[in-house]
Amino acid sequence: xxxxxxxxxxxxxxxxxxxAAACNPPGSRTxxxxxxxxxxxxxxxxxxxxxxxxxxxxxHSGQVYVAGLPSMRHISTIPVxxxxxxxxxxxxxxxxxxxxxxxxxxxxHPGLSQSSGKYDGRWLFVNDNANxxxxxxxxxxxxxxxxxxxxxxxxxxxxxxxVTENSEYVLVATRFSVPLPKGRYADPSAYKTEFNGMVSGxxxxxxTGEMAVGWQILTPPFNWDLGSTGKGPSSGxxxxxxxxxxxxHEKLExxxxxxxxxxxxxxxxxxxxxxxxxxxxxxxxxVAVLDPAKVAGVIYFLPVPxxxxxxxxxxxxxxxxxxxxxxxxxxxxxxxxxxxxxxxKAFDGEVRGVPVIKYEAVIEGEVPVGLxxxxxxxxxxxxxxxxxxxxxxxxxxxxxxxxxxxxxxLNTIISDKIPVHFNIGHLVVGGSDTKEPYGKYLVAMNxxxxxRHLSVGPSQPESSQLxxxxxNKMTMLYEAYTEPEPHFAQILKADAIAPxxxxxxxxxxxxxxxxxxxxTGVTRSGNKVEVKMVAIRSRFAxxxxxxxxxxxxTIHVTNVEQTTDMIHxxxxxxxxxxxxxxxxxxxxxxxxxxxxxxxxxYCTNFCSALHQEMQGYLAVKP
Ligand code: RUQ
Ligand code: CUA
Numbered sequence: 001x002x003x004x005x006x007x008x009x010x011x012x013x014x015x016x017x018x019x020a021a022a023c024n025p026p027g028s029r030t031x032x033x034x035x036x037x038x039x040x041x042x043x044x045x046x047x048x049x050x051x052x053x054x055x056x057x058x059x060h061s062g063q064v065y066v067a068g069l070p071s072m073r074h075i076s077t078i079p080v081x082x083x084x085x086x087x088x089x090x091x092x093x094x095x096x097x098x099x100x101x102x103x104x105x106x107x108x109h110p111g112l113s114q115s116s117g118k119y120d121g122r123w124l125f126v127n128d129n130a131n132x133x134x135x136x137x138x139x140x141x142x143x144x145x146x147x148x149x150x151x152x153x154x155x156x157x158x159x160x161x162x163v164t165e166n167s168e169y170v171l172v173a174t175r176f177s178v179p180l181p182k183g184r185y186a187d188p189s190a191y192k193t194e195f196n197g198m199v200s201g202x203x204x205x206x207x208t209g210e211m212a213v214g215w216q217i218l219t220p221p222f223n224w225d226l227g228s229t230g231k232g233p234s235s236g237x238x239x240x241x242x243x244x245x246x247x248x249h250e251k252l253e254x255x256x257x258x259x260x261x262x263x264x265x266x267x268x269x270x271x272x273x274x275x276x277x278x279x280x281x282x283x284x285x286x287v288a289v290l291d292p293a294k295v296a297g298v299i300y301f302l303p304v305p306x307x308x309x310x311x312x313x314x315x316x317x318x319x320x321x322x323x324x325x326x327x328x329x330x331x332x333x334x335x336x337x338x339x340x341x342x343x344x345k346a347f348d349g350e351v352r353g354v355p356v357i358k359y360e361a362v363i364e365g366e367v368p369v370g371l372x373x374x375x376x377x378x379x380x381x382x383x384x385x386x387x388x389x390x391x392x393x394x395x396x397x398x399x400x401x402x403x404x405x406x407x408x409x410l411n412t413i414i415s416d417k418i419p420v421h422f423n424i425g426h427l428v429v430g431g432s433d434t435k436e437p438y439g440k441y442l443v444a445m446n447x448x449x450x451x452r453h454l455s456v457g458p459s460q461p462e463s464s465q466l467x468x469x470x471x472n473k474m475t476m477l478y479e480a481y482t483e484p485e486p487h488f489a490q491i492l493k494a495d496a497i498a499p500x501x502x503x504x505x506x507x508x509x510x511x512x513x514x515x516x517x518x519x520t521g522v523t524r525s526g527n528k529v530e531v532k533m534v535a536i537r538s539r540f541a542x543x544x545x546x547x548x549x550x551x552x553x554t555i556h557v558t559n560v561e562q563t564t565d566m567i568h569x570x571x572x573x574x575x576x577x578x579x580x581x582x583x584x585x586x587x588x589x590x591x592x593x594x595x596x597x598x599x600x601x602y603c604t605n606f607c608s609a610l611h612q613e614m615q616g617y618l619a620v621k622p
Contacts, residue, residue: 038475050069051069052493053493054428054489056482057126058485059484059487060130061082062081063079063483064077064078064110065077069430070478072466077483080147081128081135083095087580090103100147105135108158109226110125111126112125117434118431119493121496127157128147129157132150132156134149134151134160134161134211136210153181153200153216154172154174154216159174159199160172164238164269165229167206167209169202169214170204171199171227173198174224177223180196188250191247196221197221197222198217199224199267200213201213201214215273219299220352222263223242225242225310228312228320230317231317232318234313237267238267239322245259264302264304265300266300276288293353301354303357304324304331306324307325308331309324309373312375319400325372329368329369331367332399337362341358368414369388370388370393373387374388375387380439383469385397392422394444394474395417397414418467418473421463424445425446427442428489429442429469439469440469441466441467443489444464445464463480464482501583503582505584508558508586510586513556516560520541522546527551529552529593531545534557535570539614540614544616545618547620549596549622552590552592553618555589556586557581557589559586569603571601572601596622598618599618600618601615601617
């Protein structure tokens with residue numbers, strides 16, 4: 001069969017679903033492909049600003065992209081897990097240190113910080129699925145400020161970044177299981193007994209945002225998938241789906257799709273925090289780890305139909321929608337019933353000491369949304385929107401409480417369906433994960449774009465489509481193409497933040513910052529040369545640096561400008577070095593002077609009419 005593997009969702013069933021998907025889904029309509037009447041709705045005239053920020057994950061590019069909504073215009077790239085010469089990220093000492101030994105990451109799920117269940121505009125957290133890390137971006141200057149990890153005892157940090165209501169924690173869960181602690185060898189055939197997964201609470205300092213590993217909960221080697229945090233009645237709880245509760249370790253496509261149901265984790269993170277305080281944890285690789293077989297009440301399992309993916313808590317915190325990729329339904333659970341079931345011990349046995357909550361006791365309904373449901377978002381007006389990967393559509397449906405008539409036929413609560421192009425993964429509605437969603441727009445993040453754009457050869461971009469959700473029916477407004485590879489995104493009201501545009505001189509605490517030519521200079525001790533440099537329109541001072549071949553050269557360059565958008569760069573010919581320094585910022589670069597010769601350095605950001613003249617020489621004597 002010649003279906004690309006990324007389109008497959010699993011075995012023969014997936015193939016069947018694909019065939020079905022080729023037909024026109026019932027109730028669908030074609031998108032506004034050439035309907036110009038909607039054009040004005042996403043048009044933001046030149047010079048005017050968008051209403052929202054869209055922060056979307058850059059997948060294995062390791063970056064975060066910033067666009068405006070509704071225009072979908074790309075405004076900025078925030079480098080996080082990969083060097084980015086455009087801003088000098090990964091070239092200066094500070095960012096090099098943050099990146100550590102890695103030059104890439106796999107960003108999946110950005111999560112905005114919250115206070116009282118609403119976005120507070122302070123930080124954006126993003127996960128790295130590849131190297132088990134979490135990063136914090138400060139929304140004051142849109143820069144990555146911390147990279148935590150690799151997280152001990154964790155492999156495949158995919159199930160994150162889920163921020164709790166008051167940013168107490170970023171909660172993360174492992175996609176892969178390995179023998180713990182990391183570094184221990186066990187034969188993969190002993191997967192069931194020797195391998196484990198983990199749920200981790202990454203503690204956030206409420207003032208500084210500084211992250212630290214708080215505690216972990218040991219789990220069976222299921223592959224934890226997407227999650228969400230609770231609020232309202234589910235405050236203090238968090239949820240993840242899993243695939244592979246079969247605990248298979250080979251040919252997962254077939255072996256992990258055997259069971260009718262997989263398990264979702266229902267985690268009481270407040271109880272976990274308390275249990276650690278009460279001394280119930282054991283240290284493993286420096287982290288307090290709770291073993292649920294010994295510590296009751298921190299985690300429960302909840303059966304969810306066939307290979308679920310997304311699990312999303314609604315704005316009220318009562319309804320939790322989990323989608324089974326291989327089942328055309330989204331299961332809606334009632335958290336109040338979950339509480340009652342736990343209290344009444346309405347369990348269906350246990351798995352490794354973790355009670356399994358009775359499905360029938362907590363299910364509110366299985367909503368027949370369509371083929372290949374993945375993720376659900378909410379508009380705060382009682383509507384839910386589920387992405388349908390196989391069907392390439394978004395289904396809109398009504399949250400409970402449902403009338404008796406509706407309950408009898410849940411087809412009646414599906415109020416609309418819109419096709420998207422093609423194979424949608426995530427979708428995002430502004431503020432869906434908060435108590436007060438903005439509604440208004442939905443962005444469909446599609447896995448394939450299949451020639452809806454000028455051809456760029458075999459490596460095609462992903463497509464994102466903007467959908468108006470203000471009416472009863474959804475309206476397709478616009479589409480844009482993105483760098484690889486958007487997974488989830490967050491939408492933030494533009495006026496929720498007020499980013500700085502220069503670093504105030506008074507706040508510059510860099511020990512080697514200099515502010516005028518008189519303070520600059522070159523000093524030598526042994527074979528170490530240290531340079532204090534200023535950059536100002538349109539020169540560097542000093543603009544001549546004399547060293548000897550093999551010297552270790554350190555340059556501290558301060559951009560002394562205090563004017564918006566007056567950025568200077570320092571690129572050094574044939575030394576693989578470029579840093580970009582924002583107004584009021586100081587950066588330090590370190591390198592070994594190369595072979596004898598004279599190497600020009602120059603400003604890499606066009607800063608003034610005399611930008612071209614902003615240059616100097618690194619003179620390397622034999
Ligand atoms: S996962 S397409 Cu990496 Cu977010 Cu659902
Ligand atoms: Cu400074 Cu160009």
